[in-house]
Amino acid sequence: MSHQIEVSRVVPASPERVYELVSDLPRMGEWSPENTGGKWVKGATGPAVGALFEGSNRLGKKKWSTIAKVKVADPGKEFRFDVTAAGLKVAGWGFSMQAVEGGTEVTHYWDDHRNAVIAKITGLALGVPDRAAHNRANMEQTLEGLAAAL
Numbered sequence: 001m002s003h004q005i006e007v008s009r010v011v012p013a014s015p016e017r018v019y020e021l022v023s024d025l026p027r028m029g030e031w032s033p034e035n036t037g038g039k040w041v042k043g044a045t046g047p048a049v050g051a052l053f054e055g056s057n058r059l060g061k062k063k064w065s066t067i068a069k070v071k072v073a074d075p076g077k078e079f080r081f082d083v084t085a086a087g088l089k090v091a092g093w094g095f096s097m098q099a100v101e102g103g104t105e106v107t108h109y110w111d112d113h114r115n116a117v118i119a120k121i122t123g124l125a126l127g128v129p130d131r132a133a134h135n136r137a138n139m140e141q142t143l144e145g146l147a148a149a150l
Contacts, residue, residue, distance in 0.1 A: 003094075003109035005136050009143040013150040015076040015097035015104045021146060022095040022106070023047035023079040025055065025068065031145025033138050034059055047073045053081070059126055066090060082113070089113040106146065108139045 011018060021027065025047070029037035036056045044051035053068040064085065072080040072094065080094030092111040097104050112131065114122065119131065128134045 003092075004111045005132055005139065006107050006109045007136060007139045007143060008105055008107040009140075009147060010100055010103055010105050011143075011147045011150050012103040015099050017150065018095070018097045018104045018106050018146070019075045019077070019079060021149060023073065023075075025053045025081075028142075029056070031149055032142045038065070041067075047079060049073050055083070059128070062126055068093075088118060103150075106143065108143055110135050110139065 023046075026037050026039060028035045034057050036058050038053055038055040040046065040051060041054045042052045044053065047070055049070055049072065051070045051073075053070070055066045055068055057064050057066060066083045066085045068081040068083050070079075070081045071092070072078050076097060078094060078096045080092065082092050083090040091113050092109075094109050096107045096109070098107075112119065123129045123131060
């Protein structure tokens with residue numbers, strides 16, 4: 001499947017270990033420059049298809065929360081979730097893993113689910129007119145942080 005943005009990096013760990021970290025959404029703030037963590041909600045205690053997670057985000061002085069719903073939870077292969085904010089579709093995020101020489105090639109991907117009007121409004125509100133370029137840079141930083149954590 002082709003995604004709007006994909007960034008990849010080889011990290012020194014098994015696909016199962018990579019999955020363990022990227023699917024632990026409360027820890028995402030340890031390596032993401034925009035997500036600051038969050039908590040599993042509505043009875044969810046961890047990554048499982050259908051589980052809900054309330055994410056905390058920060059960009060400069062601006063803070064907001066989102067709800068993520070896990071769509072794929074396949075240990076060692078893929079972890080994907082869709083995000084909404086204020087009841088509106090925002091994005092699909094995910095990680096896929098492939099064993100390679102030296103560890104795992106992890107691909108972090110993003111698909112924009114906003115319509116053009118909402119994209120423009122949120123871009124102005126957050127001061128991010130080009131969300132795709134912004135997310136690409138953040139995703140590269142996230143993979144760098146993940147690699148350091150491994």
